[in-house]
Amino acid sequence: MLVVLDRGFRIRGVRVATLAVRPLRRVPVQMRSVARVQRMLDACADLIDEIGYEALTTTLLAERAGVAIGSVYQFFPDKRAVVQALTLRNLEAYLERLSRRVTEGQFTVWWDAVDAGIDEYIEMHRTVPGFSALHFGDVVDRYLLDEELDNNAVISDRLARLLATRFRGFDPARSGFPLMIAIEAADALIKLAFRRDPKGDDLVLAEARSLVREYLHRHVT
Numbered sequence: 001m002l003v004v005l006d007r008g009f010r011i012r013g014v015r016v017a018t019l020a021v022r023p024l025r026r027v028p029v030q031m032r033s034v035a036r037v038q039r040m041l042d043a044c045a046d047l048i049d050e051i052g053y054e055a056l057t058t059t060l061l062a063e064r065a066g067v068a069i070g071s072v073y074q075f076f077p078d079k080r081a082v083v084q085a086l087t088l089r090n091l092e093a094y095l096e097r098l099s100r101r102v103t104e105g106q107f108t109v110w111w112d113a114v115d116a117g118i119d120e121y122i123e124m125h126r127t128v129p130g131f132s133a134l135h136f137g138d139v140v141d142r143y144l145l146d147e148e149l150d151n152n153a154v155i156s157d158r159l160a161r162l163l164a165t166r167f168r169g170f171d172p173a174r175s176g177f178p179l180m181i182a183i184e185a186a187d188a189l190i191k192l193a194f195r196r197d198p199k200g201d202d203l204v205l206a207e208a209r210s211l212v213r214e215y216l217h218r219h220v221t
Contacts, residue, residue: 023084025075037075039065041086044079045130053083053139084144087137090128091145094120095158102166110167111216114179117159118186118209125194132194135187152187156180178219182212 028034043064047056056079062069076082097120098113107113125132136151137144145154156179163170163179189208193201 023076023081023088025073025077025081028075036065036067036071037085039067040072040075040082041089042129044082044086045128045134048083048086048130048133052133053079056083058082080140080144083134083140084137086130087134087140087144090124090131090134091136091155091158093128094124095162097124098159099162102162107167110163110170110175111213111220113163113166114159114182114216115209115213118190118212121186122190122193122200122205125190125200132198135191152183153180156183159183175220178216182216185215186212 024037028037040061043061044056047060047064051060058072058076058079059069061079061082062072065072072082076085098117101107101116101120102113107116133139136155138151142150145151149157156176160170160172160176160179163175164172186208189204189211190200193204193208196204
């Protein structure tokens with residue numbers, strides 16, 4: 001089991017069969033160790049916002065988290081691994097938020113859930129520390145989430161799995177490719193929106209939603 005941490009003290013698991021990467025050198029077991037790693041990830045997110053990935057160092061990370069530099073290397077081999085763990089935490093949070101909305105039964109067709117996925121992605125850019133700079137890891141490595149699939153392909157795969165379990169009308173064989181195209185287009189436009197305005201350019205975001213909605217309707221209805 002791969003472990004990522006949220007801002008609380010609980011450990012979340014991501015199946016290795018789904019994401020075959022292990023950023024942690026060892027899994028924290030004691031509550032004190034869990035809290036220490038949690039502080040490192042929070043510090044990493046804050047520093048990414050302030051100085052970016054290139055200027056980030058494990059020394060700065062340790063100072064911001066209030067831990068010894070040895071504690072960082074006890075759990076992570078380098079700064080890339082810390083960012084990888086943070087990105088996995090963000091990915092799980094994103095999927096949980098979307099899954100919760102889908103489970104609440106707000107949507108009758110799966111492409112409405114894709115709209116919700118765009119909304120959650122935008123909201124995380126606005127509210128989750130480090131996310132607007134890091135996204136799902138492309139600024140570090142296109143293959144940060146998986147050794148074989150690029151980051152957007154991982155997102156597409158995980159969304160397809162979610163949609164397939166919740167909507168009978170979603171056929172991965174027929175709709176998987178349009179979903180991938182929609183994710184790539186939405187991602188590019190949302191990044192543009194946040195380059196134009198740190199809070200997200202509303203006009204560009206509106207165009208992103210409209211483009212994806214019209215594209216999916218044209219290809220799957």
